Amino acid sequence: MSGTILIKFSAGPGEEAGSLAHRLRNFGEDVFRHLRDTNWGEIDLDEVDLATSEFAVRGIKQAERQRLARWLQDEAARQQLIVSLEDR
Numbered sequence: 001m002s003g004t005i006l007i008k009f010s011a012g013p014g015e016e017a018g019s020l021a022h023r024l025r026n027f028g029e030d031v032f033r034h035l036r037d038t039n040w041g042e043i044d045l046d047e048v049d050l051a052t053s054e055f056a057v058r059g060i061k062q063a064e065r066q067r068l069a070r071w072l073q074d075e076a077a078r079q080q081l082i083v084s085l086e087d088r
Helices: 017-038 045-050 062-078
Strands: 002-010 054-061 082-087
Touching: 002 017, 002 062, 017 045, 017 054, 017 062, 045 054, 054 062, 062 082
Parallel strands: none
Antiparallel strands: 002 054, 002 082
């Protein structure tokens, strides 16, 4: 069984929307590389390129769901991004 995590981004104090979209895309590329290396799930780079405030990771293996969520939170914090994760 596989699932989806929706990653929602919020702008920080004084951050402009355009800046957030650029940082969101960079984060998405990092997530893509991590998923490619770990095979924990899938991400659509076209969706990331069009995203302005959220994108999804799909096909997440049940056994890796918690590890992936923890990695996403840690990586977002490392990149100083404000995110919330919605498990679907």
